[in-house]
Amino acid sequence: MVDFLMPSLGADMEAGTLVEWLVKPGDWVRRGDVVAVVETQKGAIEIETFQSGQIDQILVDLKSKVPVGTPLARIRSEGEAKLAAVPVAPPPITPAPTPAVPPVAPVVERPAVTLPRPPVTPTPAARARVSPAARRLAEERGIDLSTVTGSGPDGAITYADVERRIGAAAVMPERKRGWLDLSAMRTAIAAAMARSKREIPHYYLEHQVDITACEHWLAEKNASLSPDNRLLLGALPVKAVALAARRNPAFNGFYRDNKFEPAQAVHIGVAIAIRGGGLAAPALHDADQLSLDELMSHMRDLVQRTRAGRIRGSEMSDPTITVSSLGERGVEALYGIIYPPQVAIVGIGKAVVRPWVIDGAIGPRSVITVTLSGDHRVSDGHAGALFLAEIGKLLQEPDKL
């Protein structure tokens, strides 16, 4: 039996509200299935299970707000499921119908018997010392006390500690129901960005990249494509960053507990502006492995879902590096703030036509400014320069992206 936990959908998430169960006791689920929808400050997020098996018990009611790590449901692994006919809930007055055992066990395409993951149940820590005042404030503001460091007697969490955690500026507004709560999102952005600027020693580099080759290649490629399948210029730098991040691991990963953990995969967080003033940077999974066409269609899907407020949990917590692109209507350069616990953010400015020297002659070229905000605890300017230069170089040969 494995507990299905409220996942952390980003470093700044403390709790989530369960708004929809997509499964019920007795249902079979496979690893990766979306089983519930959780509302967070980022909007409603579909959360997936990592455990295949049969839903044994739903532990959290709809509309309940629970801290990250709270068991939401219990899942019986496939082996266990066969044994048990344990009643799921206190038997109702009418005799419970025998749970319908699916005639065919889940449609497993591959017989891949994934080894059941060791349950990732967080060890229940000894009850932390929290002063009554701190407890009340945390309750009022929805702060998960496990994310607060205590400074009081015997390390107790005090009122001031919770205040610090909330951040001086964050005034929590009345929570509005709905998929996207922009003021809550603003609070989350405030907390994450303030934390970043407080903790991460940023350094900044900029590099101007001639993308005339990209434009030519794109025009040629798109000529034969229907409008909805056309590649947009914005996809190319994302792919270039993904490839460069693969080769420069110091920019791809997480800084946690005073050390850098390079990530195995490259999941690009794509910064997506949301009308009305929100911002999210969900993951484009394995961006370095995707063809440009795949990357483009995934990006379209991601933008659409993000703006509709339906992002998957893994997409919120997975990004290993962020790319922020201001697009055509933007300015020439932007210097991003790293989204903790990531260690780098690449900024892409809009393309401008400039006089440029090529082979000793001046000619008009399309140029973008690519910037890097790097975490100096992890990398230095020299490595950052190589990383940026590599992105520039990759953009010179768009057909190889």
Add this chain to the structure above:
Amino acid sequence: MTYREAVRQALRDAIKRDERVFLMGEDVGRYGGCYAVSHGLLAEFGPERIRDTPLSESGFTGAGIGSAMAGMRPIVELMTVNFSLLALDQILNTAATVRHMSGNQFGVPLVIRMATGAGRQLAAQHSHSLEGWYAHIPGIKVLAPGTLEDARGMLWTALQDPDPVLIFENVMLYNMTGKLAADAGPVDIDKAAIRRIGRDISLITYGGSLWKTLEAASALAAEGIEAEVIDLRSLRPLDDATITASVTKTRRAVIVDEGWRSGSLAAEVGMRIVEQAFWSLDAPIGRVCSEEVPIPYPRHLEIAAIPQSPKIVAAAKSALGRS
């Protein structure tokens, strides 16, 4: 002016203002008072108003109760709290209960003054601080003037009260000097006073410990801790509103009380904070009380046995998680 002179001024004023007022007690007349509080009053007002009594606390306290019931406004001086135990039956069983027992036909508008506290090397039998005990008793009021203004002003207000009022004067305060306004007069007897404003911790005290607590607050300020000092003034009734408001603001409290810790007034104040401000607390409530021993005679041991400002500083820092 000294605290002693402030009390004397209060006595003189009361005797002049109301012909029903008289002072009665051991050595208050010819000797001028055990602590010289009533020195000179016999000559000024005569033996009708300043009455020496035999060494019989129970007897003259009972006489005071009777004359109060009969319409007088006696001030009984019990010399010290140590001797008040001999009059405890009169205070607890008579003064505090007559209004109730008589179906409200009689009240006892009596004021009993006495000295209290340790610090004068008077040894275990003469160094008690039992005002917290008296504050346990319904039917009486218990006051602890800690300042010249209160020493001067509480007596008259107490005399206006229709029920018995006990005033505890800390022996260590009699020689304290300070300035008292020429027009100083009656003060209220039901509110605690904030003697120093702070935001980090509430230090709650009264009487002789007030000055040690203020000294501790100054020491804390030097370390960046802003302590608020509350002078309870009235031990019964307690001014819950002032205590709760302060602790709600500072979220921490240390109570300084020269009584013994177990069953002390400090315990009562602490419990009220828990009842009324639990959700505002940021740290366990601290107490600085007397050690649970008979108060020793040797000076260094006596000092060690009762609250002193270094202990108050340490308790406050502990509540703030600082060492």
